Amino acid sequence: MGIVYVYRRAHFSASHRLFDQALSDEQNAEIFGACSNPNGHGHNYYIEVCVAGMPAAKTGFVIDLKKVKKILEEKFLDKVDHKNLNVDVDFMKGINPTTENIAVAAWKQIASHISEGKLYSVRIYETENNFVEYRGD
Amino acid sequence: MGIVYVYRRAHFSASHRLFDQALSDEQNAEIFGACSNPNGHGHNYYIEVCVAGMPAAKTGFVIDLKKVKKILEEKFLDKVDHKNLNVDVDFMKGINPTTENIAVAAWKQIASHISEGKLYSVRIYETENNFVEYRGD
Amino acid sequence: MGIVYVYRRAHFSASHRLFDQALSDEQNAEIFGACSNPNGHGHNYYIEVCVAGMPAAKTGFVIDLKKVKKILEEKFLDKVDHKNLNVDVDFMKGINPTTENIAVAAWKQIASHISEGKLYSVRIYETENNFVEYRGD
Amino acid sequence: MGIVYVYRRAHFSASHRLFDQALSDEQNAEIFGACSNPNGHGHNYYIEVCVAGMPAAKTGFVIDLKKVKKILEEKFLDKVDHKNLNVDVDFMKGINPTTENIAVAAWKQIASHISEGKLYSVRIYETENNFVEYRGD
């Protein structure tokens, strides 16, 4: 039959400030502009994870999306939803919360827990107009 | 011809914390739950304003939506986009930034500047699932 | 301050068959067409409930939308999600599951449980193109 | 039971130029800006019509939305879809195709053909951010 790609999308609300600790406030403002507002701003983020694999003959599933939903919630969403990404999230400590860095961090949180098929991509929508995809390579 | 209702929608990204200054952190947490996370969280908000009136014979417009866009930007969006609603916004000082209170505050910022027709409603989308409308009465 | 209208949207997946028990299969087919396919078909429905009232001074809420979410889940969504609306739902027994009738039934399930403000409208989206609103009068 | 409001949404692609024949090209450009580009521009418009009435006991319908779909197609969509609103549409002759004027013209095309319930509103989306509603009064 061949490879099938299954996707699960979920939502989280978080605040952040683009900010490199090695730079001054002025340098951060120059590079990141309004995104470096000291008191932060926020987004309704969407995360979209894709798992690739062969559907099992018995279930017709690559992986039960309820499993993906649970992994996503436990390993990622519960840690970022209604949080400040600069301060409240252990796996983002010391990481500038650009959409690129959030996507890579989400991949690391999730990839090893996918028990059937393989994690193929993680997409993070910061807004409807700005989004990022990471495929682990 | 009769009344026509014209709508303009716009977007802003902001962070907030639901928080009543008269209450303790514990009381705030009890009432507002995750929405009262001390370091805040955030949203991609949408604001939708509606102006009601008779289209002018000459232009076919109730009001040129480019004017509404400009009022929205100058009186509201420039003050809230990429900001922290609890700290950075003069017209939200001392106001708990619930969606209800944001909608009423937006009305007050905008209503008197609508030069043709009358402001009919202000709607604020906090997420796709939670939103609020205020009609000024 | 005046009345504010707060909205909560939620999703459910259900199957149905438009079908009047007092009519023959042929008559049902003539009136309802493909919507009366004997083995049913289904939709991703959205329900949107609106509660109108004055925001409380202490909380800034008309009603905490988490309460609305809970009422919606207990009184409506848990009974219709992943169900057949003709067969599985107690409060739809003997009722032809048109979108109109679903909206009225949802109102009856929910209205008396709204403890702050008043239920103002219930909207049911059957598809992006077909939807219905009921305001209880 | 009371009044129920049923909605049907549909799509059309059309071009237009905002332009008042009584004015010069310069005056049109001054009032309408880029919207008065002499060679026109265009939109994916959405029209949303609402019919209000009591659901019939026999069918559970205010009006069969398949009827509304057919009226919309015959009286409106077939005349505007893939057309130039300034030149190709009989019922827009001599009318400046602002969204306001399109909504009023659509109402006039449709209202008398609604055989059950009454036309309650016509909404025209020019873009996701600019839209207009007419309620016939």
Next chain:
Amino acid sequence: MGIVYVYRRAHFSASHRLFDQALSDEQNAEIFGACSNPNGHGHNYYIEVCVAGMPAAKTGFVIDLKKVKKILEEKFLDKVDHKNLNVDVDFMKGINPTTENIAVAAWKQIASHISEGKLYSVRIYETENNFVEYRGD
């Protein structure tokens, strides 16, 4: 010039029950949960097909999307829209209607009829949050 990928999206409403005929009702319930409700449930599915190829010099089309629309309707949509996927669809007989299996079945229905370019992918959205893509390999 190189390869261009053209996409056509369409909608269908169907009901289904996740169900493996080789298993008992209890086993089906254990594996598929609420998705195995004996009386079924349903979705507004979207199908998105992609054809890849070089645009023809004369037309500027990889393939006229009106042709893809017609193939989609005749070979797939007319057989699944307003149907029960477990019972009413010849090409789904004996197949558990998971989103994965629907995507593969749609590919088989459509691929050989694409006369210009080649079918590149078939995507099925079961909901906004759960979807599947098949690329034929």
Next chain:
Amino acid sequence: MGIVYVYRRAHFSASHRLFDQALSDEQNAEIFGACSNPNGHGHNYYIEVCVAGMPAAKTGFVIDLKKVKKILEEKFLDKVDHKNLNVDVDFMKGINPTTENIAVAAWKQIASHISEGKLYSVRIYETENNFVEYRGD
């Protein structure tokens, strides 16, 4: 870390007529149907550009999306928004404005200006149901 793909979406409103200058009006009508209406029609187009590369250690950006936004505006959007694609756009002169040809033309306008990472794909949405992607090979 590996490659990350960053996306920027933007909107433009334009009119067009599918039309091959080497053919007669009758031949154009036969090939392009309603899309070849002599007075044109129009769309709310969306363009989605993707840049692929390694995020810079200092900024966490593949490329600052504000730069992509500026390139998109200067090299593409300012030339097509509120325009007639057959007449008003220098880089579309003599090109039949199919979605395929618009995507390839947009690629040529933008690719050489991407200063960090590489342009990976350009997607043009003509409607929600019809869209095209070009990857430059």
